[in-house]
Amino acid sequence: MEHWFLNIAHWLTSWLVSLGLAPVWAEVILLVGQWTCIVGIITLNVLVLIWLERKVAGFMQQRLGPNRLGPYGFFQTIADTLKLLTKEDIIPSQTDKLIFKIAPMFFIIVSVMLYAVLPMGQDMAVVNLNVGLFYFISVGSLSTICLLMAGWGSNNKWSLLGAMRSVAQMISYEIPLAFSLLGVVMISGSLNLSDIVQAQHNLWFILLQPVAFITFFIAATAELNRGPFDMPEAEQELTAGAFTEYSGMRWALFFLAEYTNLVAVSALAATLFLGGWQGPFLPSWLWIILKTYLIMMVFMWLKWTFPRIRMDHLMSLSWKVLIPISLVNIVLTGAGIEIFRWMGW
């Protein structure tokens, strides 16, 4: 079971080479296959996730949630997707047309790009990049620009307010996010995500870096624009923030990208702090899925438990609490490593 996917990949490459194809092209075709699998899994998984989120919200608020279509309302999201697919594409006349059109496309591209470096099992990263973690942070932060494009291009007051808020929020939380990961990098001595997983062979980093994990988790919630930090699309004050003018498939792309980001960041948290694909008995790819879902459940739990916090509280939480804490964490981690080395452990 452990080597199912690796065997398929290996078999496909050797078969293509035996057909007389150059090894480079065989690798490219393998990459196309991997990409297709990733995009397929993302799209299907989002259908499940939206249903799950609505069900979880229902249970937390003592109501039923979707329950009409299929068993436990499981086909509700499929019906919603079909509805979105057949919706009219409205582009208001006052918008900046080019920016308005490419913003959702850019958003989904950025969020799918995150999956290129995630190790989805032992030796199962699509690209085993040596600066994988840095790549993840830098590509992940590009989604700020997409939201600003959406808000600015819409020429709508709700959209622009939402976009400005989300930019202010996301750049503020990017710093504690990056700083909290430094402790992990210092202990593992690598930016390669597979190496970081290997370094947790004996002890998960959540035990060595509990403060970093909590800082990372809070900052990631804000980066994902999820509740209680969903200021950019606060429904009660900004209708839908930067997404107000979008309809049909363009809106669906935004939604898809948000959930894609959620899965990617949860998988990153599992990789960095919960030992990644390591675990007993079950195959590695199943472990990473289980851990990712565990973290996503915590994200949903947080979203439906806490009310949205105020904008000024949001900003001061990042600048006056999380950044000082994560800086102290870096210094303490460094001191800890030096002391351990001095004592000869």
Place this chain on the structure above:
Amino acid sequence: MSDHAGLGVFILLTLLFPIAAMAGAWLFRPKPAATMEKMLPYECGVDTKGPTWIRFRVNFFLYALVFLAFDVETIFLFPWAVKFKSLGLFAFGEMLIFIFILALGLWYAWKEGALEWY
């Protein structure tokens, strides 16, 4: 194939995804003629007043400035963190000074009120 070439192929493939999604939606969606009312900006039923693309308060700019300083700092800290174990005590001391200067900057921005949201 090098890692970065693989990444390049991945980007090229990913460009196809939203294009395919939009093309799929184009096949299914109705395309009625645009009316004047439908193409107005949505403001919950009230007609919009004045331009939207206006100046924003200086607060956003201050946050962006402080962010820029910290983000550059992050780029310096990452290579140091990777090589932390092999660099020894001297590099740790150097970085302590670096972080201290940064903390000083944060304190100054805090004192001057750049971190307040009005």
